[in-house]
Amino acid sequence: xxxxxxxxxxxxxxxxxxxxxxxxxxxxxxxxxxxxxxxxxxxxxxxxxxxxxxxxxxxxxxxxxxxxxxxxxxxxxxxxxxxxxxxxxxxxxxxxxxxxxxxxxxxxxxxxxxxxxxxxxxxxxxxxxxxxxxxxxxxxxxxxxxxxxxxxxxxxxxxxxxxxxxxxxxxxxxxxxxxxxxxxxxxxxxxxxxxxxxxxxxxxxxxxxxxxxxxxxxxxxxxxxxxxxxxxxxxxxxxxxxxxxxxxxxxxxxxxxxxxxxxxxxxxxxxxxxxxxxxxxxxxxxxxxxxxxxxxxxxxxxxxxxxxxxxxxxxxxxxxxxxxxxxxxxxxxxxxxxxxxxxxxxxxxxxxxxxxxxxxxxxxxxxxxxxxxxxxxxxxxxxxxxxxxxxxxxxxxxxxxxx
Numbered sequence: 001x002x003x004x005x006x007x008x009x010x011x012x013x014x015x016x017x018x019x020x021x022x023x024x025x026x027x028x029x030x031x032x033x034x035x036x037x038x039x040x041x042x043x044x045x046x047x048x049x050x051x052x053x054x055x056x057x058x059x060x061x062x063x064x065x066x067x068x069x070x071x072x073x074x075x076x077x078x079x080x081x082x083x084x085x086x087x088x089x090x091x092x093x094x095x096x097x098x099x100x101x102x103x104x105x106x107x108x109x110x111x112x113x114x115x116x117x118x119x120x121x122x123x124x125x126x127x128x129x130x131x132x133x134x135x136x137x138x139x140x141x142x143x144x145x146x147x148x149x150x151x152x153x154x155x156x157x158x159x160x161x162x163x164x165x166x167x168x169x170x171x172x173x174x175x176x177x178x179x180x181x182x183x184x185x186x187x188x189x190x191x192x193x194x195x196x197x198x199x200x201x202x203x204x205x206x207x208x209x210x211x212x213x214x215x216x217x218x219x220x221x222x223x224x225x226x227x228x229x230x231x232x233x234x235x236x237x238x239x240x241x242x243x244x245x246x247x248x249x250x251x252x253x254x255x256x257x258x259x260x261x262x263x264x265x266x267x268x269x270x271x272x273x274x275x276x277x278x279x280x281x282x283x284x285x286x287x288x289x290x291x292x293x294x295x296x297x298x299x300x301x302x303x304x305x306x307x308x309x310x311x312x313x314x315x316x317x318x319x320x321x322x323x324x325x326x327x328x329x330x331x332x333x334x335x336x337x338x339x340x341x342x343x344x345x346x347x348x349x350x351x352x353x354x355x356x357x358x359x360x361x362x363x364x365x366x367x368x369x370x371x372x373x374x375x376x377x378x379x380x381x382x383x384x385x386x387x388x389x390x391x392x393x394x395x396x397x398x399x400x401x402x403x
Contacts (some may be wrong), residue, residue, distance in 0.1 A: 001116075002299070002300070002303040002307075004029070004052065005029060005050070005300065005303050005304050005307050005390070006307050007050075007233070008025045008026055008028070008029055009025070009026070009304075009307040009308050012023045012025045012026070013087070014291075016165060016312065016315055016316065017308075017312055017313070017315070017381060019153060019317040019384060021384060022381055022382065023384075024107045024170050026308075026382070027382060028282060029050050029051060029052070029169065029304075030048060030049075030050055030051060030382055031051055032049075032050045032054075033051075034048075034382065037365070038365050038366065038367050039365060039366040039367065039381055039390055040367045040380075040383070041368045041377045041378055041383070041387075041391055042367045042368055042369050042376075042378060043071065043185075043232070043233070043345070043346075043378045043379065043380040043383075044209065044232055044233075044345055044346040044378035045229075045231075045232065045369055045376075045378075046157045046231060046232070046234050046237075047212075047231065047233055047234065047235035047301065047380070048235060048259075048382060049234070049235050049236075049237065049300070049301065050235065050250065050300040050301065050304060052252075053235075053237075053299075054267070055296060055302070056296040056297065056299045056300055057111055057293055057296050057297055059296060060075065060078070060292060060293050060295075060296040060373040061293070062311065062375075063075065064080070069337060069393075073304075073372030075295075076219075076292075077251075078292065078295040078299070079100060079290060079295050079297055081294065081299070082100060082240070082294075082295040082298060082299070082302075083095050083098040083099075083242075083296070084098075085299075085302040085306065086098045086228075086242050086244075086302070089211055089212075089215040089216065089218065089219060089234075089238070089302065089305065089306065089310075090207070090211060090216045090217070090218045090228070090244060091219055091220070091393075092218055092219070092244055093219055093247055093249060093374070094281070094282070095242055095332070096281040096282035096283055096379060097245055097246065097247060097250065097282050098242050098243075098244055098280075098282065099144065099242060099244075099245065099282050099283075099286060100152055100240075100241070100242055100286075100290060100295070101229075101241045101242055101283040101401070102228055102241060102291060102294070103130060103229065103238075103239070103241050103242050104128075104130040104131070104206060104227040104228060104237050104241055105133070105134050105206055106148075106241065106243075107128040107133065107225070107227035107241065107242065107243030108130070108131055108134050108135075108174065108204065108206075108227055109134055110170070110256060110285060110381075111202075111204055111225050111243070111244055112134070112144060113256070113257040114139055114175060114254050114256050114257055114258070114259050115171060115254075116171060116257075117171075118142070118145065119171035119172050120144070120145045120146075120147070120169060120170050120171050120172075120290060121139075121144050121145065121146045121147070121170065121171065121172045121174060121176065121344070122146075122147045122162065122165045122166060122170045122172070122173045122174070122201075123135055123137060123146060123147075123149070123173070123174045124148065124149045124150070124151070124155055124157050124162070124175055124176070124179075125148050125149070125150050125151065125180060126151060126176065126179045126180070126182075126184075126266065127174070127175070127180075127206065128176065128206065129209070130206075130208075130399055131169060131174055131176075131206055135174065135236050137387045140141065141190070147165055147168075147170070149161050149162055149165055149166070151217065153344040155181075155182055155184075156184060157179065157184065157186060159186065159187070159188050159189075159191055159192060162175065162192050162195075163191065163192060163195040166192070166199050166201055167195065167199055169199065169330065170178060170196075170199070170201040171200075171202065171204050172203075172204060172368045173196055173201055173202070173204065174204040174347075175189070175192065175201050175203075175204075175205060175206065176205070176206040176207075176208075176209065177189060177205050177207045177209070177210040177216070177221075178207075178209035178210045178214070178343075178344040179209070179287070180208075180209055180256065180371065181210070181348065181371045181374050182337050182338075182348045182373055182374060183337065183338050183343040183344040183345065183346050183347075183348055183376075184337070184343060184344075185210075185214065185306030185341075185342055185343060185344060187342070188206060188323070189221050189222070189223070190220065190221050190222045190359070191202075191225075193221060193222030194222065194224060197222070198326065199378065202224040202225065203219075203223050203224050203225070204223070204224065204225040204226070204227065205223040205225070205226045205227075206226075206227050206228070207226050207227070207228040208227070208228045208229055208231075208232060208359065209233075209344050210228075210344065211228050211231065211233065211234065211387055212233025212234050212305050212310060212313070213233055213303060213310070213313075213314065213317070213344050213345040213376040214310065214314055214344065215310055215311060215352060216310075216342070218244055218246075219246075220398075222358065223244070223250070224246050224248070224249050225243065225244060225245055225246070226242075227242070227243055227244075228241065228246035228306075229239070229242065230294075230297075230298040230301060231303065231304070232257070232306070233345065233380075234298065234302055234305060234347065235300070235301030235302045235304065235305075236294075236297055236298030236299075236300075236301040236302065237294075237297050237298070239291055239294040239297070240294040240295070240297055240298035243285065245282055245285065247313040250281050250282055252286075255284070256284060256285045258285070258287060259284065259285065259287055260286065260287035261288055261289075262279065262286045262287060262288060262289065262290060263275065263276075263278045263279055263283060263284055263285065263287065264276060264279070265277045265278060265279055265287040271345075272358055276376055277345050282301070285297045304307055308381075313381060315379070316381055317379070317380075318339065318340075318343055320378070320379045320383060320385075320388065321338055321339030321345075321346075321347055322339045323341045323385065323388055324339070324377065324379065324388045324391070324392060325338075325347065327389050327391075327392030327393075328347075328349070328395060328396070330395025330396075330398075331392050331395060331397075332347060332391060332396055332399065332400070333395055333396060335349065335350045335397065336349040336350070337357070345378050345380075346376045346377055346378035347377045347378075348374040348375065348376050348377075349374065349395070350373055350374060350375075351370075351373065351374075351375045354370035354373050354374055354375045355370045357375055357398060358370040358375060359372065360398050361375075361391075361394060361395070361398065364394040364398070366390070366391050366394050368391075375395075377391060377395075
């Protein structure tokens, strides 16, 4: 199924992406989702799927129909392919360092449940709800202690504040590589990792808004754990997520509370030893019967990113965002962030009642969203320049109407 993707990307040739080549070679891979006439600028939320995603899922279900219980052999082959593609995307040193999970929060809970005692956790007030809600609930039930690091008055989070907090003592630091509300990239995470390891803490990085947007090298970063998924820039929909555990963590003796029969040394032997005899490495963190359709669901988006390259997509995205900034400025919009080396894949515009504003944008045929006071606009490589101009005009018109 991925051959068509590789062929289309190869047909564009090498070098920077451009709209005409994308329309000719790449857009046909997305004909189903592009049939909608709305301007879609919510790619930072739910990424647009390739046409063949439906065929990939059909492949999984056809195995069910034809093979029944024997489908597990090819299904588990696809699980390992999913892990291998994620490992390549984040530059993990080993495939078994990547453990499939159904959500980023699922990965975080696995880590929290494996840590001994009552861990002291440091995080920021800018984390997405998949982290924020879990940490707050664990703290409310007395399972962990949490220290929240705040942003500065401009809403920017600083590495130095995190490192200072680590020096005061912690067991786990949980931070985002790219902040979900404003798109701020947290640079120099390796410095946080060094501080963590110097002071006896572990580092968990939420890279959901980074993978597929900027190059991610988990080893160079020095993270002990990473969580992420396919819902956004990997175009793989919900449920296709992962937890990364470093080789150092896997060799440290950390054992999971969250495990299941697919972590058994031989999951189909039913030896039922007590305690369980679990697999080695990251396979120890596998759980019960996995949701195999998600591996097929995520295949085409991962293959697309690997074929086209995150660096090329990033360069093109930055050009789009700079253009969108210019169009917005011509409409009188000035208070926005994004479109530079310090931010991810979207522009964020500070607007009062941003959620209602996003609803009004959708009435204009433009899909975006809002988080708190920030309206978020995220093109992808399929977004045409004419659509960026249309969106900017709609923002300007609605702002003038509000005034």
